[in-house]
Amino acid sequence: MKMKQVLDFEKPIVNLKEKISELKKITEDSDIDLTEEITTLEEKLKVLEDDIYGNLKPWQRVQMARHGERPTTLDYVERLFTEFIEFHGDRLFGDDAAIVTGIAFYKDEPVTIIGHQRGKDTKENIRRNFGMPHPEGYRKALRHMKQAEKFKRPIICFIDTKGAYPGKAAEERGQSEAIARNLLEMAGLKVPIVCIVIGEGGSGGALALGVGDHIHMLENSTYSVISPEGAAALLWKDASLAQQAAETMGITSYDLKKMDVIDEIIPEPRGGAHRNVDEQAKFIDSVLSKSLRTLAQYSEEELLEKRWEKYKKIGEYVTI
């Protein structure tokens, strides 16, 4: 099996695991019986794993959300849907590989799938611009959302981006307008929209696929107005305070649930989504199918009214 990239805070677990397998090897290869020691250590491992993975700090979740092996949109597409066909291009400028769009069956029902797409390796990441879209990506997404509305298919959005690409060409082609247009149009789409944050939900570039009827987040994903590094640089003029910013800004799934911004937290396999993609897909499946069943009951008018009500109540202010 391929070695998983280990995060700093996971090291005690990995060390203990190594020790256990060493002892097991000794027991197998020699006459010394270490079964008792192994049992003790395995119990210790369980406690340690519960302790570390059960109490992840915001910054540790940021690291999970950015993990190099974290599953991407297409990993879930392959596991959750059948007969997926990907479509390309915005018909205006080009095709942005940082967003994938297509249609497929979800439990015998046609659906439209839209998601940010990161690469698996450097080469693919360059092609997909590390999952940071240009305006044409958002416009491609919108084109397919409109198709979904025409053919009465629910829309499923996977959110996984550091943000919209901050580049010269992106500005020239109207990055602001492309994002704003999606917010506006998604508000009025007469089909159910389910959005699932699977990795990083970076600011406006994430939100541009994120106006929906149900918003879910994987347990270790993040959703934020600005990256922790960006916040630290702007607020305290020091990007190295990112960890502190992550704690202060409330960017984890638990924070967003508490603030009533998202509907459900989708659990992750122990140690993160990348440890068991199949299991992760099953967790998503159960929340997604429930969402679509619920939303299917509403008339078009109810759907839009509820969508408005949902966003209308987000925010905290007082009247003096």
Next chain:
Amino acid sequence: MLKDIFGKRKRYATIPSEQGKNDVPEGLMQKCQGCNKIFYRKELKKTLNVCSNCGYHHPLSAWERIDSLFDADTFEEWDAGITSTNPLNFPDYMEKLEKDKEKTGLNEGVVTGKGLIDGMETAFAVMDSSFRMGSMGSAVGEKIARAIERAKDESLPFIIFSASGGARMQEGVLSLMQMAKTSIAIKRFSDAGGFMISVMTHPTTGGVSASFASIGDYNFAEPGALIGFAGRRIIEQTIREKLPTDFQTAEFQLKHGQLDKVIHRHEMRETLATMLKLHQKGGK
């Protein structure tokens, strides 16, 4: 010996510091940010803070803007009491808000309401960049969304003047979600036949340019206004190249097809009045 002393003196002649040169008496005079010419503040006010020498548009406060556009004594303010709280218990946030409230006399970075422009009634929102850089938190988003809803209910046009650095960081994702809230409000307003003009003034960036400011039926801007999604420094760091000086100005956006028109401040009232006249329903 004596010569040495004189020599030394010569070398240490005092040159007025750059800062000293630029200092003008606070309150009475103001230096143009475009051409450095010094004006009596009173003179500048008369020209709506536009430099008579180079045409630079200095910021207007929310109420100065209202005065410059609306018929005298016709503006009725809405939701003046809505103000921010500190949902994330962000350090120093409340103190900063208090300071800006004192400085501006506003409770938040946006003023909303309705009034008459050349006798025609319109709903209106104007952001004030001197209140937390015009940033959008929950209170700003709520006030704008309410103004749009009310414009829909009262069948009024909606005009919004943006001046904002983007979403307010101290309220985290709640600020981000105001982009969605205001955009959905506009969609509902638009579907009901509502007519919206967005005017982007210096600066309109980030989450504000990427939401309501860019989705008017018509998008205008003031000359020289900085308009864009990402900040210049971030872009330069990302693409590792120097950006042209006119990058992200109103004129740049016009050239790239992102704006309907750039309008001089002195022609703003007249242009808006004409726009309102052209969109009056049933020619009333």
